[in-house]
Amino acid sequence: MKKIVGMILAVIIALAVINADKWFGSEEQTESTPVSKSETVQLLFPTDRYPETAKHIQDAVENGHPATCTIDRDGADENRKLSLRGIDTKKGYDRDEWPMAMCAEGGEGADIEYISPSDNRGAGSWVGNQLEEYPDGTVVEFILK
Numbered sequence: 001m002k003k004i005v006g007m008i009l010a011v012i013i014a015l016a017v018i019n020a021d022k023w024f025g026s027e028e029q030t031e032s033t034p035v036s037k038s039e040t041v042q043l044l045f046p047t048d049r050y051p052e053t054a055k056h057i058q059d060a061v062e063n064g065h066p067a068t069c070t071i072d073r074d075g076a077d078e079n080r081k082l083s084l085r086g087i088d089t090k091k092g093y094d095r096d097e098w099p100m101a102m103c104a105e106g107g108e109g110a111d112i113e114y115i116s117p118s119d120n121r122g123a124g125s126w127v128g129n130q131l132e133e134y135p136d137g138t139v140v141e142f143i144l145k
Contacts, residue, residue: 040068040139043130045123047144052115053096053123054144060098060111069103071131071138076101083110094120100127 047054061067072079080101085108087095093114099105131140 040141041131041134042141042143043127044145045142046126050119050123050126052113052119056096056111056113056115057098057142058144059113063111065098065111066105067142069099069105069140069142071102071134071136071140072104072106073102073136075104075107079103079107079110082107083112087112090114093117096120100124102128 045054045057057067080097083097083101083106084095089095094117096113096115097106097110098113099110101107101110131138134140
């Protein structure tokens with residue numbers, strides 16, 4: 001009898017381990033979690049990894065630009081063209097936009113800052129990777145951490 005009870009307990013424990021996330025919820029923290037288009041995704045932006053981009057976001061939001069972004073990948077090229085029109089290039093710097101070109105809120109009137117290419121491109125790549133699974137129309141709130 002003890003052997004049977006032990007085997008049953010082993011099966012129950014194995015099932016609990018396999019299905020822990022479903023049964024008890026996951027305690028693992030991720031940078032972003034998939035949600036439906038109607039919900040807002042909170043993206044914890046790493047200020048220590050991309051300090052220039054983070055400062056630009058903070059300054060732009062303090063000056064009235066939104067902290068949220070509605071993903072619109074198809075509009076990125078046009079938004080970039082509109083936001084950077086009339087802003088001269090500067091050797092050794094990128095022209096960073098907030099809201100970003102991939103945001104429906106981007107484009108004409110975006111806040112532009114000159115920042116180092118490594119910070120700007122690293123941040124852009126990081127954001128793109130974090131949001132790749134979300135469809136256009138998803139609203140993302142940028143939270144600086």
